[in-house]
Amino acid sequence: MRREGSALHGLGVVTLKELADHFTSARVIVLQMLVVLIAVATIYVATEQIKDTTAEDQFLFLKLFTTSREPLPSFVAFLSFLVPLIAIGLGFDAVNGEHNRRTLSRILAQPIYRDALLFGKFLAGVYTLAISLIVLWLLVIGLGLIRLGIPPNTEEMARALIFLLVSIAYAGVWLALALLFSIIFRSAATAALVTLGLWLFLSLIWPTLAPLVAVSLAPTTDEETLILAAQYLSRLSPGTMFGEVVLAILNPSTRSLGPIYLSQLQGAVMGAPLPLTESLMIAWPQIVGLIAGSILLFVVGYVVFQRQEVRA
Amino acid sequence: MSGNVIEAQNLTKRYDGATVVKGVSFAVEQGEIFGLLGPNGAGKTTTILMLLGLSDISDGTARVLGHDPEREPLAVKRRVGYLPDQVGFYDNLSAADNLRYIGRLIGLEAEEREDKIAASLAHVGLAEVADHRVHTFSRGMRQRLGLAEILLKDAEIAILDEPTSGLDPHATLELLDIIRDLKHKRGVTVLLSSHLLDRVQSVCDRVALFSAGNIVLLGTVAELGRQVLGGGFNVEVEAIGTGLAERLRTIPGVGKVEAAGPNRVRLLADRDVRSEAAAAVVAAGGKLLRLSVEEPSLEAIYTNYFHIAAHQDGGRYAA
Numbered sequence: 001m002r003r004e005g006s007a008l009h010g011l012g013v014v015t016l017k018e019l020a021d022h023f024t025s026a027r028v029i030v031l032q033m034l035v036v037l038i039a040v041a042t043i044y045v046a047t048e049q050i051k052d053t054t055a056e057d058q059f060l061f062l063k064l065f066t067t068s069r070e071p072l073p074s075f076v077a078f079l080s081f082l083v084p085l086i087a088i089g090l091g092f093d094a095v096n097g098e099h100n101r102r103t104l105s106r107i108l109a110q111p112i113y114r115d116a117l118l119f120g121k122f123l124a125g126v127y128t129l130a131i132s133l134i135v136l137w138l139l140v141i142g143l144g145l146i147r148l149g150i151p152p153n154t155e156e157m158a159r160a161l162i163f164l165l166v167s168i169a170y171a172g173v174w175l176a177l178a179l180l181f182s183i184i185f186r187s188a189a190t191a192a193l194v195t196l197g198l199w200l201f202l203s204l205i206w207p208t209l210a211p212l213v214a215v216s217l218a219p220t221t222d223e224e225t226l227i228l229a230a231q232y233l234s235r236l237s238p239g240t241m242f243g244e245v246v247l248a249i250l251n252p253s254t255r256s257l258g259p260i261y262l263s264q265l266q267g268a269v270m271g272a273p274l275p276l277t278e279s280l281m282i283a284w285p286q287i288v289g290l291i292a293g294s295i296l297l298f299v300v301g302y303v304v305f306q307r308q309e310v311r312a
Numbered sequence: 313m314s315g316n317v318i319e320a321q322n323l324t325k326r327y328d329g330a331t332v333v334k335g336v337s338f339a340v341e342q343g344e345i346f347g348l349l350g351p352n353g354a355g356k357t358t359t360i361l362m363l364l365g366l367s368d369i370s371d372g373t374a375r376v377l378g379h380d381p382e383r384e385p386l387a388v389k390r391r392v393g394y395l396p397d398q399v400g401f402y403d404n405l406s407a408a409d410n411l412r413y414i415g416r417l418i419g420l421e422a423e424e425r426e427d428k429i430a431a432s433l434a435h436v437g438l439a440e441v442a443d444h445r446v447h448t449f450s451r452g453m454r455q456r457l458g459l460a461e462i463l464l465k466d467a468e469i470a471i472l473d474e475p476t477s478g479l480d481p482h483a484t485l486e487l488l489d490i491i492r493d494l495k496h497k498r499g500v501t502v503l504l505s506s507h508l509l510d511r512v513q514s515v516c517d518r519v520a521l522f523s524a525g526n527i528v529l530l531g532t533v534a535e536l537g538r539q540v541l542g543g544g545f546n547v548e549v550e551a552i553g554t555g556l557a558e559r560l561r562t563i564p565g566v567g568k569v570e571a572a573g574p575n576r577v578r579l580l581a582d583r584d585v586r587s588e589a590a591a592a593v594v595a596a597g598g599k600l601l602r603l604s605v606e607e608p609s610l611e612a613i614y615t616n617y618f619h620i621a622a623h624q625d626g627g628r629y630a631a
Binding site: 004005009010013014017021024101102103105106107108109110111112113309310311 | 327357358361364366367383384385386387389390392393394395396398399400401402403404413414416417418419458461
C-alpha cells in the first residue's frame with residue numbers, strides 16, 4: 001500500500017528542534033566539559049612524553065593521539081571509552097521520552113510521518129556528536145601545535161581526518177543502539193541501564209570472553225583457527241573495531257590487523273610505514289563494519305517504531 | 313458545505329488477539345459537536361487514533377474529510393486538529409515555542425506563524441503566559457494550550473480525547489466555552505470523547521455510547537432518553553397531604569410513582585405533567601412545596617443502560 005507524500009516531510013524541522021534541545025541541555029554540556037577536560041589532560045601528558053622520549057619520527061604528530069604515560073591512558077583510548085557514553089546520553093530517552101511526556105501522539109498528529117521523527121532524532125544526535133568531535137579534534141590539533149611546535153605534514157593531516165570521521169561513525173553505532181533501546185523500553189531508566197550494561201559488557205568483558213567462547217564453540221584444536229575465530233567474535237564489539245581502525249590509521253607501520261604469517265614478512269622492511277591508501281585498505285572492513293552497524297541498528301529501531309502503538 | 317465529514321464503516325481494531333473495537337459505524341456531520349461516551353477501555357481512544365491514521369485499521373473503512381486515514385494520513389492530519397488524552401508539551405520550552413515547533417511542522421511561514429500563534433494564544437486566554445515555560449502550567453492551561461494548537465492549525469475538525477478529565481469545575485467550564493466557540497465562531501466540527509457525562513451533555517449535539525468496543529446507542533441526548541428511560545420525563549413533586557400518591561397515579565401519561573424522600577414523590581411520565589400534578593395536589597387539599605421536571609440526563613441514560621445490560625448479563629449467567 002502506497003502512502004501519499006514524502007516520508008521525510010518535516011525532517012528538517014524535527015532535526016533542528018532536537019539539535020537545539022541537545023545543545024541547550026545540561027546533560028550534553030556536562031558530558032562535553034568532561035570530554036574537553038580529559039582531552040586537555042591526555043594531550044598535555046602525551047606531549048610531555050613525546051618530548052622526553054622521541055628523537056625523530058616521520059609521524060610525530062600522530063603520536064599525539066596514541067601516546068600515553070602512566071597513569072593516564074592515551075587520547076584514543078579515552079575517546080573509545082567516552083564517545084559511547086555521550087552517544088548513549090544523547091539517545092537513551094529519545095523516543096520513550098516523547099511517550100512519557102505524552103508529546104508523541106500530539107507530534108504525530110501533525111502532517112509528518114513517523115519516519116521523519118525518528119530519522120530527525122538520529123540525525124540531530126549524529127550532528128551533535130559530529131560537532132563535538134570536530135571541536136575536540138581541532139582543540140587537540142591546536143594544543144599539539146602549541147606544545148610540540150612542529151606542524152603536521154599532509155599525510156598526518158589526512159590520517160587525522162580519517163580518524164575523526166571514523167570516530168563519528170563509531171559514535172553513530174552507539175547512538176543507534178541507544179535509540180533502539182529507547183524505542184523498545186518504555187522507561188527511560190531501563191533503556192539507559194540496558195544500553196550502559198551492553199556498553200560495559202562489549203567494551204570490558206567481551207574482548208576477554210571472546211577467546212573462551214571461541215574455544216568452547218570451535219570444533220577444532222587448531223591454534224590458528226581458534227585465534228581467527230576469537231578475533232572475529234571480538235569484532236562484535238564496536239570498541240574492538242574502532243581500536244583496530246585507529247591502530248591501522250594512526251600507526252602507519254601497522255601491516256595487518258590479524259595474525260601475520262612468516263611468509264607475509266618476507267621482503268618486508270620491518271617498521272617501515274605503509275602509504276595512506278594501504279593503511280586504509282587494512283582498516284576498510286572495520287570502517288565499513290562500523291557504518292553498516294549503525295545503519296543496521298537504526299533500521300531495526302525503525303521497524304520496531306513503525307509497528308509500535310502510539311498510545312501509552 | 314454540509315454533509316458528513318467523518319464516516320466510519322464497520323471500523324474494527326484487533327491487537328494481541330483481542331478485539332478492542334468491534335466494527336463501529338457512525339458519521340459526523342459538518343459543524344456538529346459529536347460525543348463518544350463510555351467507560352474507560354471501551355475503545356473510544358482507539359477509534360480516534362484510527363480516524364487520525366495513528367493506528368492501523370484492522371477491518372472496515374474510515375473517511376475523514378473524504379480522505380482515507382490509512383492511505384493519506386498527511387492529508388487528514390493537515391486538516392484535523394487533535395488534543396490527546398492528558399496532552400503533553402515540551403516542559404523546557406515556552407508555550408509560544410511549543411506552538412512554533414508545531415507551526416513549523418505544519419509548514420507555516422515565519423510571519424504568518426507568529427501572527428497566528430499570538431492570535432490563538434490570546435483566544436484561549438494564554439497571551440500573558442506565552443513566554444513562560446510550560447512546566448509551570450496547570451492542567452487546565454495545558455488543555456487550553458492544546459486547543460490553541462488546533463486553532464493555530466486552522467483545523468476543520470477538532471478531535472478532543474477526554475478534554476475535561478482531571479480539570480476543576482471552573483477550568484472545565486472555561487474549556488467547554490472554548491469548545492463551543494470552535495463550533496459557533498469558526499464552524500469547526502468537534503469530535504470529543506469523555507466519560508464525564510453531565511459536562512458532555514451540555515455541549516454535544518449528538519452522542520455515541522460505547523461499551524466494550526461497540527456503539528450501543530447513538531443519537532441526540534433526547535432520543536437516547538426516550539430509548540433507554542422509556543418515559544423520559546422525571547417530575548418531582550414535594551407536597552404535604554394524604555393520599556397524594558394515589559391521586560397522582562391517575563394522571564394520564566404517568567407511568568410510575570415512586571417515593572423519593574419525606575413528602576416527595578417522583579413521577580415517571582412520557583410528557584411534561586407538571587400542571588396536572590399541581591392541579592391534582594391542590595384538588596386533594598395538599599400543600600404544594602416544590603415542583604420540578606428533570607430532562608433526560610446522560611447520567612441517567614448511561615447508568616440505566618449499563619444497569620439493564622448488567623442485569624441481562626447476570627440473568628444469562630444464572631440461566
